[in-house]
Amino acid sequence: MDLKTELTRRLDEALGKYLQAEGADRPEGLAAGIEVPRNREHGDYATNVAMQLARLVKRSPRQVAQEFLTHFDGAGLVGETSIDGPGFINFRLAADATAAVLRRIVSEGAEFGKSRRGAGTRVLVEFVSANPTGPLHIGHARNAVVGDTVARLYEAVGYDVSREYYYNNAGVQMRVLGTTLRLRVDELVGRPVEWPESYYRGSYMIDIARRLIDEVGADQAVDRDDDFYTKYAAGEIIKTIEADLEAMDIGFDNWFLESGIYERGEVERTLDEMRARGAIYEEDGAVWFRATQFGDTRDRVVVKGDGTYTYLTPDIAYNQDKYGRGYDEVVTVLGADHHGQVPSLLAAAEALGHPKETLHYVIYQMVTLLKDGVALKLSTRSGEFITFKEMIDELGAGVVRYFFSMRSPDAQMTFDWGLAKDTSMDNPVYYVQYAHARCCSLMKKAQEEGCPYGGIDAADGTSRADLALLALPAEQAILRALGRLPEAIDTAARELAPHQVCNYLQEVAQLFHNFFTQGNNDPSLRIIQTDKPALTQARLAMIDALRTVLANALAVLGIEAMDRM
């Protein structure tokens, strides 16, 4: 259990006792809120519970705080409490509690930061889902990164996660794709070709045509039916998409074909279910979903006058299919250019009896690419000029992942290509990764200097780390920050907000770089001091924990922590 959770538990306990002593019932929504004060001088954690109680018991917040503390047990956890400001209760963690963090990090290793909160809950994360009309390009990148990172966050807090890619290999777009392949084949075998107005012009279609000819021979490659060309092209493109995503360590558990929904009659079944629940009516020759009853701004047509579906209908059925496969929570990652249908889909899920909290849409805002002094707006419909693969080849998967994770999905972001290419510490990725590499190099250096790190609980007395020696404010600040990894991950997972992990990493890296560099001015602050083995061991224990924490946080972002740079 992490420190924050433990403190919350004890505060809640104290709150219960306090209310009992007052003979009062717990008011709705009252809880001992806990936060990390902005200002370090106010301690490690603070609660505003006294201010909330003040109104209830009609005494001043500071007085309430004093009474409250008589019910609070901070043994082994809190070193010091104080009542400050308008009535905050501030907690300073006990020194041995911060040192205990190191033991925990060392014993949990790669598991530190994770939790089992979501154990037993199945969640489906659907993302990318670009139709296979061409290779992925830079306009798909934010979706891919946000989706995979959200999935990793769920995994980190114990959920059973599946990643799904949803696509369509029928419809107008796909027919055009098939026609394009037919014509490219004809062209390659020397037939005269007349190009229509609308076809996919990318050279990848020539490659696919060539592959088809190589595979089945020129005779068998020509004069096939449209369906054949469409399926072949889509299949080939899906393969390259899969390979491109693999280059960024993104893999899907399931590739879901839209046509399957129709083949299995799921659209009709879903409509029947909605009808049975009274969510559907007929008017003007069309079938309508009573979406306004479930929070949408207007009712929606689900079957048009000509008997065909609107684009909304199969999407509702697809969500229903996900629930039908036993997922407890369903997450979809969409660009802001596709967010219009979200209220309708939420309404439909609710109409079908699925609690609103189980259906999440992560809507990320548009990206502006800043490259060579030119700003260009990216959407999934634009951006073909840089492919996904070129971007990874040129910048590296880690940089791409960090840059797209760094910003809140809610924020429109500028992707600064020049900064991404920069390999100095101005580039936030390198700043963080270098902190990890620096830890590794310190461990190696210690070895070379003849004072190798002996582990936190080494039996050999000379190399045992005496953690109480880590008493400087800068060291304590680092230890406290390390201890906050679990809550950083947990909050990021709850809020579907990968950028919070980046913020955390930035903070930890900064604390470390600062401390390290101070050793240049003041030799007593250096990590390795051969004449002070006990202190060196203690600091190396901290470095070791730092290394673990940085690596674990980077892992949640899908980024490799490098040992040297």
Place this chain on the structure above:
RNA sequence: GCCCCCGUAGCUCAGUUGGAUAGAGCGCCGGAUUCCUAAUCCGUAGGUCGGCGGUUCAAAUCCGCCCGGGGGUACCA
């Protein structure tokens, strides 16, 4: 018209769901480093949190209206 996201330092953005003196990175200016990686660090300056009202002990945060940027919207895939 209606709906969604955003508006915070010169720039790019945080702000832990209503807390204490609003922060970081970059940039600017000034400084440190016989060094465990100079791929570093420290310091200064820089703010009407888009605007006006409201809610309360407390508002960048919640509510209403307005301004600005982006996106989406009709039995169209």
